[in-house]
Amino acid sequence: MLLSSCREKKEEVFNNTIAVKIVNAQEKFLDNELSSFGTISYKLKNDITALVEGTIYSFPVKDGQYIKSGSVIARLRNFQLEIQKSQCLSSIEAAKASYDLTSAQYNESVLAVESKLLSIEKSELTIKQKEVEFKSKQKTFEKQKSLYEIGGVTDYNIEQLELELGSLETELKILRKEQEISCLGFRKEDLIFNGIVPSEDDETFHKQIVELNTRTAKAQVASAKAQLDSAEQQLKSVELLLEQLTIKSPVSGIVGQKYYENGEYVNENEKILTLIDTSSVDAVIYIQEKDIVNFSIGTQVNIEIPSLNKNVKSTISEISPIADSQSGNFSVKASIGNSDNLIKPGMFVKCRFQKNEPEQFPCIPNTAIIQGTDNSAKVICVIKNYAVIKNITIKEQKNGYVWISDGIEKNEIIVNNPSPFIREGQLVEIIK
Template identity: 25%
Template structure:
């Protein structure tokens, strides 16, 4: 490495020379040798062609000479292209973010080794991973709300700009890129929190989250009150948001769902409702549950 013309944070424009690898003299010597060989093969081809016209030499000799000439030219062109690769130029306008080499560095021969990293600030996006259960409902241009740790008091408007066509096999998530609208100073590596609505469930049945408990065998249960007794229901839950959870099976609209005192309940146990702050009027042998009606409401279906 004989010349490094940028530092971290430098702005570069398309075509600017970023660095020069000092093997140009060796490349030029190789090019001169290959050029001489091209002239030699060209002269030989001309000689064989004249002999063919005068003495009727075989066409096989002519084809061999022609092939040798074309091969020599191809090697020259390849060497000339390789010589141009020793100067690295910026492929686009952007900022220099990282340098992986320095002047005097001889370890640049590995073709997979990065030398310089640059990025275009206007191309930065927020990349999120959406759980598989929502992956099929994602749509291009879906509005997204973004909060950045660097700007904790600001919620930025954004939208989905790219949806990857596959799931991560290990995490079972789908990658989505979100583009923020308006001017915001972004940097690679920033942490963002996003909120989007992947769909809408009409008339979803929802109850407070504290009404649901989980058994040791991973079943979700709730207790409903009927005729002064608590009845255990195995339920299936859906979206959870803002202290409410969607019930997809096990509870019907209008059921009185017990939301407190549920840890001490059992199926068929007599219960009474405690109203107000004074709980002295509890019925003997009763728990102290409070109940609410299971209600149907529009619930956003989407990852948070």
């Protein structure tokens, strides 16, 4: 039998309902804290050098040993300097003897000048005495000559008186010439010739004469004194070099590396040891390019040193101006006090930075996102019981949650753990 109907056929409607669990997008504060890692690095490294060449005969320090400032690090020996010291001591003795000799000669010169001055004064007195005698004899001669003219005195007597008078006159001339010779160098004109203005005071004039006539001896004393000073200065220089053979630490720190051992010869200005100052160290932390813009010098940082079970607070003291060419990260330094020297360079550290003040963003569990990347993802919203797919921009992901900066609003209903079979526009049934 053939049956037929003229009833209109109704259009089929896709009406498969799927059960889903939901979460509400709640605004939560995003604690903009960045976690990173790094290592401990020393701040200051001192390369200690030998200022004087020599052979090491004592080098008691060891790698990793803590050295206090002023401690003896090494002792060297230089036989040439020891020989030079002996030679300097001999030179000082010779120079001292020469100085003593010239000083004595100078004193003798002063006494000789004083003696000559007295001799000149004596000569002047002798001349005056002879002048008196000559005048007296001259008067006697004149009287006898008057008597001779009247026949009271014989020719012999007159002749004898003439001889005596002539002898006194000749003796007086000789004394005056001798005085002139003795006064050479002791006259006012001698002072003027040598650039000395003669004093009118007798005592000062006397000193000027002594100074003029002892110049050579005084110069010899000055020369001997200069030689003695030079020898003593050479000895001080050699002793200073010998002191440098005992090398002391200029700062406190840990021995990083020794470059020589006992018995080895060290050249001048050669590095023998590297000392690391660990009284204060740096935590060197590495931050990605996208995060470095949130930090500046002075930003607080919490540092954890797991090996010491220690936590310290510090601030950023230095930010590298250039990113690492391989990793693209920037290095950041934070200073840490280390007075007890427990923190060692190379130790691993964990760090937490506070980027800025916390902000509120819509937040959902990370189980609610699909096709997620670091910066974007998709979620399925429930709008009037229908599934609607939305693109979102991720601000931060941590601790199982996602903070969303764009794409959804507060209190929007989001499908949690969405089924891979759910389709946009599909009717959904919310279950608890």
